[in-house]
Amino acid sequence: MMQDTIAAIATPSGEGGIAVIRVSGDEAVAVSDRLFSGKSRLENVPTHTVHYGFIREPRTGIRMEEVLVTVMRGPRSFTKEDVVEISCHGGFVSVRKVLDLLLENGARLAEPGEFTKRAYLNGRIDLSQAEAVIDLIRAKSDRAFRIAMKQSEGSLSKRIAELRHRLVELMAHIEVNIDYPEHDVEELTNSYIKDKCLAALEDIERLLATAEQGKILREGLVTAIIGRPNVGKSSLLNTLAQEDRAIVTDIAGTTRDVVEEYVHVNGIPLKLLDTAGIRETSDVVEKIGVEKSRQALSDADLILLVFNGAEPLLAEEREMVKELADRQVIAIVNKVDLPQQLELEELVKAFGEDRVVRMSLLEHEGISELEKAIAGIFFSGQVEANDLTYVSNARHIHLLKSAKSDLTEAYTAAEGFVPIDMIQIDIRNAWEHLGEIIGDAVSESLINQIFSQFCLGK
Ligand SMILES: Nc1nc2c(ncn2[C@@H]2O[C@H](COP(=O)(O)OP(=O)(O)OP(=O)(O)O)[C@@H](O)[C@H]2O)c(=O)[nH]1
Numbered sequence: 019m020m021q022d023t024i025a026a027i028a029t030p031s032g033e034g035g036i037a038v039i040r041v042s043g044d045e046a047v048a049v050s051d052r053l054f055s056g057k058s059r060l061e062n063v064p065t066h067t068v069h070y071g072f073i074r075e076p077r078t079g080i081r082m083e084e085v086l087v088t089v090m091r092g093p094r095s096f097t098k099e100d101v102v103e104i105s106c107h108g109g110f111v112s113v114r115k116v117l118d119l120l121l122e123n124g125a126r127l128a129e130p131g132e133f134t135k136r137a138y139l140n141g142r143i144d145l146s147q148a149e150a151v152i153d154l155i156r157a158k159s160d161r162a163f164r165i166a167m168k169q170s171e172g173s174l175s176k177r178i179a180e181l182r183h184r185l186v187e188l189m190a191h192i193e194v195n196i197d198y199p200e201h202d203v204e205e206l207t208n209s210y211i212k213d214k215c216l217a218a219l220e221d222i223e224r225l226l227a228t229a230e231q232g233k234i235l236r237e238g239l240v241t242a243i244i245g246r247p248n249v250g251k252s253s254l255l256n257t258l259a260q261e262d263r264a265i266v267t268d269i270a271g272t273t274r275d276v277v278e279e280y281v282h283v284n285g286i287p288l289k290l291l292d293t294a295g296i297r298e299t300s301d302v303v304e305k306i307g308v309e310k311s312r313q314a315l316s317d318a319d320l321i322l323l324v325f326n327g328a329e330p331l332l333a334e335e336r337e338m339v340k341e342l343a344d345r346q347v348i349a350i351v352n353k354v355d356l357p358q359q360l361e362l363e364e365l366v367k368a369f370g371e372d373r374v375v376r377m378s379l380l381e382h383e384g385i386s387e388l389e390k391a392i393a394g395i396f397f398s399g400q401v402e403a404n405d406l407t408y409v410s411n412a413r414h415i416h417l418l419k420s421a422k423s424d425l426t427e428a429y430t431a432a433e434g435f436v437p438i439d440m441i442q443i444d445i446r447n448a449w450e451h452l453g454e455i456i457g458d459a460v461s462e463s464l465i466n467q468i469f470s471q472f473c474l475g476k
Pocket residue numbers: 245246247248249250251252253254265266267268269270271272273274293294295296352353354355356377378379380381
């Protein structure tokens with residue numbers, strides 16, 4: 019079934035300089051040859067070469083497109099099958115025409131993710147690498163991209179394989195002990211099992227510790243800019259976005275709706291939400307805006323709480339400070355270019371010294387201090403900044419947690435002198451759960467579900 023030849027447009031739809039159609043399968047070269055006319059037939063060209071020519075409608079011989087065709091014979095290709103990539107003009111109609119001709123001449127339209135699925139089924143990449151390809155396509159920041167790239171190269175797979183290898187060794191030891199109790203192998207004491215489980219648990223912990231950061235790098239740290247009217251919230255959004263995204267005026271209550279913008283601070287992606295200033299109001303529109311601000315406030319991972327340094331704290335601001343005591347907050351005291359009236363101590367006491375930043379958005383002061391404070395929060399998880407093996411996929415996190423609980427059980431059992439063949443079962447479960455991350459023994463429906471997340475042509 020996997021032998022049939024598939025084709026799909028590999029580039030996004032719409033106008034572009036060029037568009038690429040990818041064909042993969044046993045017949046990839048033969049099907050392309052039916053349409054292609056150039057200096058030589060594609061079946062005769064060396065692998066990994068590019069050829070100029072035309073796509074012709076085979077029945078009439080009419081030239082449809084001017085193309086460059088790349089031939090990559092398996093197994094040295096993305097799918098390990100014969101692959102032909104046809105680059106043609108970027109207009110939607112011309113690409114579509116070429117694709118239709120391929121489909122009329124022996125290829126079948128690929129399902130979303132089918133190329134990557136073949137790469138997986140043909141053993142070129144494992145499941146976690148395939149999933150990283152999805153992340154690569156969706157990466158919203160340089161950093162997220164680099165992490166996905168690392169994973170697609172197999173950095174997570176390697177860590178998982180090492181872990182599993184050590185569990186196999188442990189299982190083998192236990193096996194020998196069960197089969198030949200008189201055999202003089204390394205004496206298998208409960209403390210030996212406990213040591214091995216503990217070491218594996220530490221590794222799993224370390225991977226799980228990266229999970230939170232990994233998710234943020236993929237999706238952006240949801241950051242709400244909150245404060246009463248006119249303190250400079252929209253000015254802050256514009257400064258961080260480096261463009262005038264939100265309207266700034268000296269009228270209190272300028273922002274009515276939530277304004278969203280993706281920005282990067284020291285490589286950390288933030289999904290910034292500028293909100294309406296929070297105050298009591300009888301204005302119907304503003305009231306809805308304030309409601310939305312409160313919603314953004316409760317959903318946020320990080321809150322940038324903005325104050326006007328030129329005015330003393332109001333009672334409702336004190337209330338807010340108290341309310342947010344157990345959230346991730348950076349207090350921003352804005353307008354330090356004006357004579358100051360705000361008591362800093364109160365904020366320092368509530369949020370801590372390095373979480374209170376004095377700024378003048380008008381004069382562009384304090385920006386690097388704010389960036390430092392944000393990075394401080396992000397990296398407080400103590401992940402080495404250069405260790406790019408992040409776990410960010412919900413499926414991987416779930417499986418790591420399962421393996422963790424299996425090994426914890428094995429450890430407890432060893433402590434309680436439970437018979438070792440019972441302990442063996444827990445260790446095997448952990449080994450299997452870890453295996454599912456890289457696609458060892460996963461069900462077909464799971465594979466289909468994972469690959470259906472891909473876009474067409476990938
Ligand atoms: N002096 C001074 N004025 C500032 C500073 N930052 C912002 N402003 C001014 O403060 C006013 C309000 O700024 P905005 O950014 O619109 O404030 P906001 O918090 O979004 O206000 P709302 O949307 O009404 O809640 C504008 O006139 C800004 O020019 C600053 O650092 N110093």
